[in-house]
Amino acid sequence: MSRHVLVPMDDSAPARAALDHALEWVPADRVTVVFAVDDLEAEYGSVVSENDEPAFFADVRDIAAAYDGSLETTVVEGSGVAEAILEYATEADVDAIVMGSEGKAGVSRLLLGSVAEAVTRRAEVPVTIVP
Secondary structure: OOOEEEEEOOOOHHHHHHHHHHHHHOOOOEEEEEEEEEHHHHHOOOOOOOOOOOOOHHHHHHHHHHOOOOOEEEEEEEOOHHHHHHHHHHHOOOOEEEEEOOOOOOHHHHHHHHHHHHHHHHOOOOEEEEO
8 A cells, every 4th residue: 555645844944954864764655746836825925826836846856866766746735734735645645744843943833843743733744753
């Protein structure tokens, strides 16, 4: 049976550690990297929208290649970052979520920490948090 693992990412060290963990944990299975965006932020152009691709996705593909693996990448929007991740997880029928415990420094770091907590509490699949 194939396992589909979702890795929510931003351009932070904990997110990259989560991707490394996921690629080691499920080397032969399907891995999807998702960059989740609050639709309000996307509407005002302060972040990447679903129609764009963040620059760090190129690095994500290089990391996967180092593991002799491949992955899918996507950008999703929702009424909040955690909500976007959870909606995608349900729609894409993922089996597990692997994510970093914190994101970028400052306010974004606090927000992603709360995102990791919200995803962990509300996900219908197992969630692994990587420090």
